[in-house]
Amino acid sequence: MISHYILFSVALFSIGAYGVLARRNLLIVLMSLELMLNGVNVALVAFGLHASPGIGAAGLQGSALQGATTGTAAAQVFVLMVMAVAAAEVAVGLAVVISVFRTRQTVDTNDLQSMSG
Amino acid sequence: MSNVVFFLASGLALVSSVAMVTRRNPVYSAVWLLVTFLCVAVLFLNLSAPFLAAIHVLVYTGAILVLFLFVIMLLNLKDSELGEEYPLSTRLGVAGMSAVLFVGLSFPLMTDPSLDVAIRAQPPEYGSVEQVGLLLFQTYGLQFELVSVLIIVAMFGSVVLAKKKVWA
Numbered sequence: 001m002i003s004h005y006i007l008f009s010v011a012l013f014s015i016g017a018y019g020v021l022a023r024r025n026l027l028i029v030l031m032s033l034e035l036m037l038n039g040v041n042v043a044l045v046a047f048g049l050h051a052s053p054g055i056g057a058a059g060l061q062g063s064a065l066q067g068a069t070t071g072t073a074a075a076q077v078f079v080l081m082v083m084a085v086a087a088a089e090v091a092v093g094l095a096v097v098i099s100v101f102r103t104r105q106t107v108d109t110n111d112l113q114s115m116s117g
Numbered sequence: 118m119s120n121v122v123f124f125l126a127s128g129l130a131l132v133s134s135v136a137m138v139t140r141r142n143p144v145y146s147a148v149w150l151l152v153t154f155l156c157v158a159v160l161f162l163n164l165s166a167p168f169l170a171a172i173h174v175l176v177y178t179g180a181i182l183v184l185f186l187f188v189i190m191l192l193n194l195k196d197s198e199l200g201e202e203y204p205l206s207t208r209l210g211v212a213g214m215s216a217v218l219f220v221g222l223s224f225p226l227m228t229d230p231s232l233d234v235a236i237r238a239q240p241p242e243y244g245s246v247e248q249v250g251l252l253l254f255q256t257y258g259l260q261f262e263l264v265s266v267l268i269i270v271a272m273f274g275s276v277v278l279a280k281k282k283v284w285a
Contacts, residue, residue, distance in 0.1 A: 001233065001234070001235060001236070002232050002233075002234060002235075002236060003226065003227060003229075003232045003233050004123060004127075005123070005160070005164065006223070006226050006232060007223055007226070007227065008127040008130070008131070008160070010219055010222045010223045010226070011131055011219060011223075012130065012131070012134060012153075012157075013218075013222070014215045014216070014218050014219035014222070015131070015134045015135055015138060015215070016134070016138075017215050017218055018138055018211055018212055018214075018215035019137070019138035021211045021214070021215075022138070022203060022207070022208045022211035022212070023138065023202070024200050024201065024202060024203065025141075025143060025199060025200055027143040027146075027185065027188065027189060027192075028137075028138065028140075028143055028146050030185070031137065031143075031146055031147065031150050031185065032137075032138055034150065034177070034181060035134055035137070035138075035150070035153065038153070038154070038157050038177075041157070041173075042157060042160055042161075042164075045161060045164045045166050045169065046164060049164050049165060049236055049237075049239070050232070050234075050236075052237065052239060052243065053237070073243055073244050073248050073249055073252060074252055074256070074257075076166050076168070076169050076244055076249050076252075077249060077252045077253050077256075077257050077260075079166075079169055080169070080172065080249070080253065081260060081264055083172065083173070083176050083177070084264045084267070084268060085264070085267065086176075086181070087176055087180060087181060087268070087271075088267050088268050088270075088271030088272075089271070090181050090184060090185075091184065091271050091272065091274075091275040092271050092274050092275050092278065094184055094185070094188045094275070094279075095274070095275035095276075095277075095278035095279040096278055097188060097192075098188060098191065098192070098278070098279045099278050099279060101192050102281070105198065106198065106200060107192070107194065107198070107199070107200060108199075108200025108201065109200075110200070110201075111200070
């Protein structure tokens, strides 16, 4: 069932949102962000599979539309892009955590309020 | 069969992700995150995306999680440096908000009859290395190059940010 996968991805996203909002350790906030991105990835792959007509689709096999039926794996290319952006994001995020810890000796988000008026 | 795999993998992923967001020590969180990532890779296999499952294991558990563990060990946080947690009432409130988010997102999806269909059988080449690779390098070549530029910039950015004295 496609809807089961969507339900799972929404659940993963919500758990990640809880981690981002309710935790004060910067490292765990970043990990929860990864969790949310994972949930989105599962939803993307499931929707891509849902959009693909599949093997039993009448009138498409062997026709000019064959490429179109297999082309819906484009969702998986999209997920690859999301993974690359997630990797870039986590590299920069962890570098920020390191430099914050170096200047403040803390990874607690509530101690980082020097920009709040 | 694939249903059994789905319920096992998704159940384990949800349990381990809840365990991940509730651990105080980031090392334990990272280990639970590892379990979650592996379960998500199993789900990708179930969704006829074998190449994506392999890349997921390589990138997430091989690169991102190792980077997390590396930074955790580099910072070498003592128990007092882990920071405080919000009081239980705040955390329960945020948990309630997340539950509302879950219901609000899933209700329209669950009531949509077009989604309540079984997964169609796909031709064996669906999601294979060949097919995804052709899409990536032919149809989406420009996007691929843009992502590689993004990764280069992120690489330089993280080196500059994590350096000891930037302007020395």
